[in-house]
Amino acid sequence: MGYAHEYADAIMHRGRVPMDPADYVPNWQDGPRKAKFYPGADSFPLPDAPYPADATLDRGLCAEGAPEEGEFDLVTLSGMLRDSYGLTGRRLGVQANTDLSALPFYPLANWSRGSASGGGLYPVAVHWVSGPSGPVPPGVHYYSTRHHTMQRLLTGDVTGRVRAALGEGAPGPETDQYLVLSIKYWQNAFKYNSFSFHAVSMDLGACVQTWRMWAAARGLAVEPALWFDEARLAELLGVDPEEEGIFAVVPLKWAGYHGSSGQGCAASVSVRRKDAERSRTVLAFDALLRMQAATSADATARPAPGALAPAAAHPADPAAEEVGLPPARPLETDVRTALRDRRSSFGRFEARLPVTRPQLAACLAAAVAGSRLGGDTGDVRLAKLYAFVSHVEGVAPGSYAYDPERRSLRRVKEGRPGEFLQRNYFLANYNLEQAGAVLVPTVRTTAVLDAVGDRGYRLVNATVGAVAQSLYTAASAVDLGCGVALGFDNISYIEELGLDGTGEAPLLIMMIGNERPAPADFRYEIA
Ligand SMILES: Cc1cc2nc3c(=O)[nH]c(=O)nc-3n(C[C@H](O)[C@H](O)[C@H](O)COP(=O)(O)O)c2cc1C
Known part of the structure; x- marks a missing residue:
């Protein structure tokens, strides 16, 4: 078993057992x-x-x-x-990060x-x-x-x-x-x-x-x-x-x-x-x-096709109560515009206007569609999505697993998740309760490492990064605010979602929701 297993475990527990150097202060x-x-x-x-x-x-x-x-x-x-x-462009909007005054x-x-x-x-x-x-x-x-x-x-x-x-x-x-x-x-x-x-x-x-x-x-x-x-x-x-x-x-x-000349070059x-x-x-x-x-270490050991199959995301539990979603709102914005309009919400969520179900459906579908990186990373879907719903019109507050085949939700737990979400967030720049929903990608990190070795850690995290970027871009296209964060207690999420025996690691929290109207900002585009 390589070091990546140990590192993955330390990362998951870092909210409870700080990683070395625990007293580090950046200069x-x-x-x-x-x-x-x-x-x-x-x-x-x-x-x-x-x-x-x-x-x-x-x-x-x-x-x-x-x-x-x-x-x-x-x-x-x-x-x-x-x-x-x-x-x-230049970010000058008023938000809740500590770097605001700079x-x-x-x-x-x-x-x-x-x-x-x-x-x-x-x-x-x-x-x-x-x-x-x-x-x-x-x-x-x-x-x-x-x-x-x-x-x-x-x-x-x-x-x-x-x-x-x-x-x-x-x-x-x-x-x-x-x-x-x-x-x-x-x-x-x-x-x-x-x-x-x-x-x-x-x-x-x-x-x-x-x-x-x-x-x-x-x-x-x-x-x-x-x-x-x-x-x-x-x-x-x-x-x-x-x-x-x-x-x-x-x-x-x-x-x-028209084809390479084939000559090598001096090593x-x-x-x-x-x-x-x-x-x-x-x-x-x-x-x-x-x-x-x-x-x-084994960077040339490209996985054989199908090698990641044992690490595939678990399918949604068909026995869990299904909560249907309407068709996703189309993502008709061109990608450049969606990227230019994208930004992190950093504390600007406000729940007064709930997220609509077509918006939620679009965000969930985009996050799953964006979870495959192509190339030599295989066809297997590694990421599974969960959603903590607080303020979505027509969806009862609670936690759900996303069923990508049926494009629906499967109930995990009833009840407002806001208190749990906020209690397990380390920073002060978001009120997670005010987000419409918090989406959480999980990957079976250990299974990936077992299947393809330690380099698989890069794939696990690249997958999560891809999911995050897809969600950011989709949220921009459906006029929602978005933010993602690593600063949460992963173990609490395992407990809350009942993932103890599944090997799924919740690796990021991704908030979507409406923001306070007319936020203070200053336009400063340079491209
Ligand atoms: C992998 C990843 C992890 C992030 N973690 C956090 C986080 O823990 N807390 C947070 O407030 N923002 C987090 N962000 C958002 C970044 O801070 C943000 O993308 C960056 O500051 C650029 O700002 P922008 O998204 O508004 O363009 C994360 C983004 C990514 C891609």
Whole structure:
């Protein structure tokens, strides 16, 4: 049994048994940047990218049908990056977070992005490894979120290295254009220390799922590989494999690609530029080091098709009382608009206006549809959804399991859940009772780890991140507020939902609801 089991158990119990270092206080003055910094690297701006109004979120979430056949080019790549991790505006609305008083100060500005991210730290670094069919000389680029530019880190065609690292049976099209996603842990760990791995692996899923929705809505495919030779890619990017994990590779079907020349490139070629760390003191955390070691050890052992079947989400209990839902409200907003309008509610929920059942049905269906990451992660649905209903028109307060086959609810427990929810929330920035409903994704973490090994932890959390991002985007499209949170006592949720014997781990709480009308805000769009 690998270390990931131990870590998963410690994460679940951390509300009762604090994880080391329990007395950690971040040194805010000496924090890292929210991006990597390559002084002196040449960069070029990415083009403006239109987005069609008929690229609706319903299309973006519709997983059925033939694989998407569209081809990326620089314009679509630019649009997808801008709408996920690129900066789109400045957050200045009044909310209940403790950073509120800092927001008006420019150096401390909080920039909005299409993807959500734990603590707003955005630790996913996107590298574009491009070959000869690209519009610029082949090389390795770093996507600078601040400038919406590509920074050139290496010149030359090294796509053969990525292809070799992906190995046989990798998902996605034949191509010479790849996005390589890494996570530099310190960018998050300076705040969350040992907990960091848990949060950043969800961020990865939130980012990839933004791409999947954005792309699918316009006939493009994003099929990530989570299994590949991580050490070789770390070497190619010139990063320390202890400090930075390579989490995903997305091969892009590219316009004008006519097959690769096939020649390999010298194994020793790698990025020489070094990211300049802002923090003078960078700390290492034992749990984080061990999780990076455990989840990268067998990185090439891509699971066989069907390997995850034993870890599939349990079906809804057919014996439990069924509570029907009407058809979901259509998600007709285009994905870009839904992402631009998305934000966390942070204390702005107000229950006076209840959520409607079609809104709830849309959110539940979107969260489930968004739980599959594609690529080499298999067809098996890993996440199961529960809903604590407080204020939904026509649905009695209580807890329910979502039945995705029948698109209905199955009653778990009657009674108003508000007191339970608030008692088990660690922070003061939400009144969970005022949300219309709190949705909770569960994954059988232990079963996933048993099925595919420790790297499966990244898949578990990427799945939850993808669910969260799908819900955020769907809530935006049906005019509801949304917020998600990791700061709750997982064990209490196991007890409350009766999951003791099922192996299901409640991994996130996701609130949807109406907000107080006319909140104080200041418009500051930059994209
Ligand atoms: C995996 C994940 C975990 C999060 N955990 C929390 C949390 O515990 N509490 C909270 O208030 N917000 C949480 N958030 C929301 C982020 O703080 C939020 O997405 C980020 O600050 C950016 O703000 P925005 O969503 O308004 O764009 C989480 C988001 C993600 C994706």
